[in-house]
Amino acid sequence: MDPTQQTLQNLPKHLVQKIACKATNWTPPDIYASLPCIGNPIWKMQKYVSICRSWRYSCMPLYCQDVSLTMDYKMQNIEQNHYWLATIPGISSCHGEQYSRYAHLQVPLISIINGKLPEAMQSAPYNSSVFPHVTVIWLKLSKGAKSQSSDLPSKDNVLLFVQLVRRIFPNAQICSITSSIVFDSLDEENEVGPYATLLFHELMRSMSGIKYFAASSHSFNTSLPQPATLSSITYFECPNSLRYFIELIRSNHRSLQSLYLETTSTDLPYRLVQPTNDGSGDLQYSQLNILSLECSEPAQVSAKYAPSSAVFPQLRQLILHQPYPFTNDALFRGNLKSLQQLSMHLQVQDILLLLRLGILTKQFTNVEHLQLQVFMRDYPFDKQMGSLIAHFPWQIAGSNLQSLSVQFDTFCYKDALLSALQQPSYSSIERQDFLCHQSLEFLRLNAVPLQIHQVLQVIEYLPRLVQLNIDPESIDFDKDIRLQDTVSSSQLLKLQKATQKQPHFASRLRKIVFGLGAFTDMLGAAHFAIQLVILCPRVERICWINYSVFFIDNCKQLADEHPLYKQFSSRLCLVDWNK
Missing domain, CATH: 3.80.10 (Leucine-rich repeat, LRR (right-handed beta-alpha superhelix))
Known part of the structure; x- marks a missing residue:
């Protein structure tokens, strides 16, 4: 793998596909046309052509890795302009069949059984395209619009479609079928339904074996x-x-x-x-x-179940x-x-039931990753309830817990959560809870509005933390964090010196990731991020995702206005992933 491919692999997939799609279609005439003639001698243009060709060959394997086949024109538009998936004609035109590894078939069942899709697959360039290295096929079946033509559904069309798929992808060994067919009437179900089952059977028979099957609103009967x-x-x-x-x-x-x-x-x-x-x-x-x-x-569990x-x-x-x-x-x-991994989506009454029965207490001693989502909408404020919910994650898992993701919908008990993270001093039960969260390396907080000093508290309470993720709802941009005069700057530096005196403060923390919402105060977010860079000197990257272009502009503006900010702003990850 060349350095260009290594660089591209670190980017979001949709961005890689977009770059690869553009680079794969570059030609020398396009490059010459885009360069002004004045001030660009021919040797310089040739250099640009050489660089673009290098990018083209580096991008081609990435662009051709996933091949798409669809008769759904709406899906075609989405794939080409959003996901940037390569189509069979596109890959054939640049001779990239050898790089394809995965095939995505988004096809309506109607277009198969009435013969339109098999007919299209027998014409150019489909009839001459072979993808020998594709090993996985994802087939997504939709019902499709009912044909107005006189073509009658035929089992032969289903068999022909399977044969053509096997010819184009001769070495595919794994297939995933997802059926999202919804019938409008019982008559339509009886007429069209058996063809979907036949398609499933034939793919299973003709391939080495279907490994994944998903059924949604389809009468598989x-x-x-x-x-x-x-x-x-x-x-x-x-x-x-x-x-x-x-x-x-x-x-x-x-x-x-x-x-x-x-x-x-x-x-x-x-x-x-x-x-x-x-x-x-x-x-x-x-x-x-x-x-x-x-x-x-x-x-309603019955006693007759006795596995x-x-x-x-x-x-x-x-x-x-x-x-x-x-x-x-x-x-x-x-x-x-x-x-090892447990994810739970619960209501408040569910937690009360589980706590009363004591069923979950220290049952998951080997769980390393715990995700807990609690729905608390319209639930009255209760301080005792807040304490129970905040301590609930520590009652589930044992000392092997490394990753915790919590989302307390409309949670207003952040003090209780901070208390649950703090080192206890009395109860042996609390001491066990403390030992559990001392091993945490990854923490994600959703819907917990924290101010900057509370974020520092979380970091202080978790000495082994490597990465902290906080979502948009979890950020409280207090007006006090804005640097408006030299007094606030000196206070920030004093706070920085205080954190540096703590040898174990954020000793392993290397990355903080924040999200941005549509209504986020971008200027407050920029203050928040740069101050975290100043206060957490061992953190290598502070990243912000979603709406990043507005955030970047505010960060650059603050860095120009405040010398203290300019000194530390280089450690921010100022990349707009949306472009």
Whole structure:
């Protein structure tokens, strides 16, 4: 990999695609036309051409890495102007097929079964394009607009489409299918639905094996002709498909690695772990690493669910939107010790229930990454409640916790949160909490309005912190932070000397990342950022994302106006990622 590619890889992907798209299409005539003739001798123009060619060859592998095929003209416009995904004609024109690794097929089902898409794929340049190094195909199925032509749906068109996909991408081994088909009537479902199932079957048969399958609002209601070898399944409330979805998992010839469920069926998670007649049910989850459950209603757990003691023995990541699995541990009996990542979206009443039952207390001793989102809208202010919620993360995880992301919706208990981070001096329980957060290396705070001295407190309380992320709602730009005279400058320098005298203050902190909202006070944000640079001398980068162009202008203006700011502003990451 040349230095140019190494530099580009550190940029956001959409920016890389945009640069690569432009550079790949550069030609010498374009360069000559863009340069004024006066003052540019021919040797200088040739130098520019050489540089641009170098950029072109460096960018081409990045530009051609993802290839897109779509018949959805709205999606074509989005991809070309926002995501900058390369199309098959675009890659063919620059002969970059050898660099492509991933294929994105965004196709309407109607265009397949009526023959329009297969017909287009048999014309130039599709009929001569081959991408030998593409190994992964993402197929996103939409229903599409009903055709006004007289072409009747045909199974032959589905078979032809699969053959053409295999010809263009002959060595693809992994396929991900996402179906977001919504039928307008039962008649339409009966007419069009079987073609979607046929497409799934044929891709599974013709490829080495489909590894990922996601169903959303699509009635997948046909049994498979042969067992699948899926490693990941995503299920979003498909009407009349629950029985076939469970059958799909049960007949799978390998253990799933990830399972994502979003459903109103309150007993679906428990039906999935019911023992089979031959006792092989639990084998489908022996290697399951990721489990995500989002049920819109609390489950009424019945005593009839009695799975074995370790349904998910290798579970590493758990995402929950309701606490009910912990109120009855039929799903998770014997599976908590291996968990490394836990994400929970809870209501206030959920936390009260869990605290009252004591179910989560020090259960996740090996959890390294904890994400907690608590919805508190319209909940009355209560100081005791604030203390309970602020200490809740430390009651869940053990001393291995390294990364914590908390979002307390409309949280007004920031004093309680700071108190929870502070070193305790009495209770042994508090001492255990203190030992937990002493190992934190990454902290993200959402919706906690902190002023600059409170941010310094957070940094002081977490000596091993490496990166701190604070979102727009978490910033309180107090008017007192603005440097308006020499008195405020001297106060800032005194505060800097005080922090430097603390040998362990931000000793490992290297990066602070802030977000900017649409209504953020950009001038206050600039003051906030530069002062953090001054007060945290060991921090290597302070970055701001979103609306960065306005923030950059204010930072440059302040640096020109205040000599003290100008001295330290070079350590800010003043890059507008939006351009």
